[in-house]
Amino acid sequence: MGAPKQKWTSEEEDALRAGVRKHGAGKWRTIQKDPEFSPVLSSRSNIDLKDKWRNLSFSASGLGSSKVRVPRITGPTSSPSPSAQALLLPAPNKVTEATLPADAEKKPQDGKTPPKYGVMIMEALSELNEPNGSDMAAILRFIEERHVVQPTFRRFLTSKLRRLADSNKIVKIDKSYRLPDSFATRTPAPKQKDPSKPSKVSKTIGLFTASSPALEAAMAAAVKVADAEAKAHDAHDQMMEAERILKMAEDTESLLTIAVEIYDRCLRGEITTIVAQRDV
DNA sequence: GTAGGGTTACTC
DNA sequence: GAGTAACCCTAC
Numbered sequence: 001m002g003a004p005k006q007k008w009t010s011e012e013e014d015a016l017r018a019g020v021r022k023h024g025a026g027k028w029r030t031i032q033k034d035p036e037f038s039p040v041l042s043s044r045s046n047i048d049l050k051d052k053w054r055n056l057s058f059s060a061s062g063l064g065s066s067k068v069r070v071p072r073i074t075g076p077t078s079s080p081s082p083s084a085q086a087l088l089l090p091a092p093n094k095v096t097e098a099t100l101p102a103d104a105e106k107k108p109q110d111g112k113t114p115p116k117y118g119v120m121i122m123e124a125l126s127e128l129n130e131p132n133g134s135d136m137a138a139i140l141r142f143i144e145e146r147h148v149v150q151p152t153f154r155r156f157l158t159s160k161l162r163r164l165a166d167s168n169k170i171v172k173i174d175k176s177y178r179l180p181d182s183f184a185t186r187t188p189a190p191k192q193k194d195p196s197k198p199s200k201v202s203k204t205i206g207l208f209t210a211s212s213p214a215l216e217a218a219m220a221a222a223v224k225v226a227d228a229e230a231k232a233h234d235a236h237d238q239m240m241e242a243e244r245i246l247k248m249a250e251d252t253e254s255l256l257t258i259a260v261e262i263y264d265r266c267l268r269g270e271i272t273t274i275v276a277q278r279d280v
Numbered sequence: 281g282t283a284g285g286g287t288t289a290c291t292c
Numbered sequence: 293g294a295g296t297a298a299c300c301c302t303a304c
C-alpha cells in the first residue's frame with residue numbers, strides 16, 4: 001500500500017464508540033458527519049469507521065489486543081448476571097467481555113489445546129479433498145464444524161490460506177485451495193476392492209492396498225471409528241449450541257431486569273446514572 | 281452507503 | 293512464522 005498506516009488514537013476510538021452509541025452501528029456516514037465527532041474523525045472515512053468497529057468487535061471477543069495473544073479458549077468466569085454498568089455499554093469490547101461471551105465461552109472440544117489454524121486448514125483440505133480445491137466458505141464450514149475457532153477466524157483464514165499457498169504447503173486454484181499433489185497421493189484412485197464403503201477414511205487410507213483380510217478389517221474398523229467421531233462431533237456441536245442459547249436467554253433476562261429497574265426509578269423521579277466501565 | 285472478503289504492513 | 297490492524301476492492 002502506498003499510504004502509511006494511520007493508527008487509531010484513543011480519542012478516535014472513543015468518538016467512534018460514542019457515535020455508535022448515538023446513531024447505532026452501521027450509520028457510519030452519519031457518525032462521521034456528526035458535528036460532535038467530525039472534528040475527531042475528520043481524517044477517517046465511513047469505511048474506516050466500519051473497519052475499525054469491526055476490529056473493535058473482534059477485539060471484544062478476546063483477540064483484539066496484540067499484547068494479549070493468548071486465545072480465549074478457557075471457560076468464562078463471568079457471572080450470568082453482569083453489572084448494570086457493563087450491560088448498558090454498547091461498545092463492543094466491553095459488552096462482550098461483561099455480558100455475552102458466547103464465542104469466548106467456546107471451549108476446546110476435549111479440553112486440550114486446540115490444533116493450530118494451519119493444521120486445521122490442512123486437515124480440512126485433506127478431508128474435503130475436492131479435486132478443484134475447496135473455497136474459503138467450505139474450508140471455514142469444515143473447520144467450524146470440527147473445531148472451536150475465534151470469531152476472528154473468518155478474516156484470519158484469508159491470510160493464513162495465502163501464507164500456506166505462498167509456502168507451497170497448499171495450492172491455490174482460482175479462489176479455491178487444495179493440497180499439493182504430494183499430499184494428493186494419499187488419495188489415489190486405485191480400484192478398491194470394496195466400493196460399498198465410500199467413507200472419508202477409506203479415502204485417506206487409500207494408499208494401502210486392501211489386499212489382506214487384516215487390512216480390510218482395519219479399514220472397516222477405521223470407517224466405524226470415523227463415523228463415530230463424526231457423530232460425536234455433531235453431538236458436541238449441538239450441545240454447545242444449546243448452551244449458547246441458554247446463556248443468551250439468561251443474559252437477556254438480566255438485561256430485562258435492569259431495564260425494569262431503571263424504568264421504575266425513572267417513574268419514581270429518581271435520576272439514574274449509567275456509568276461506563278472503562279477497564280479492559 | 282454498507283457489508284464483507286481480500287491484501288498488506290506491522291508487531292511479537 | 294503467527295497473528296492483528298489498517299486499508300483496499302467489490303457486490304449489493
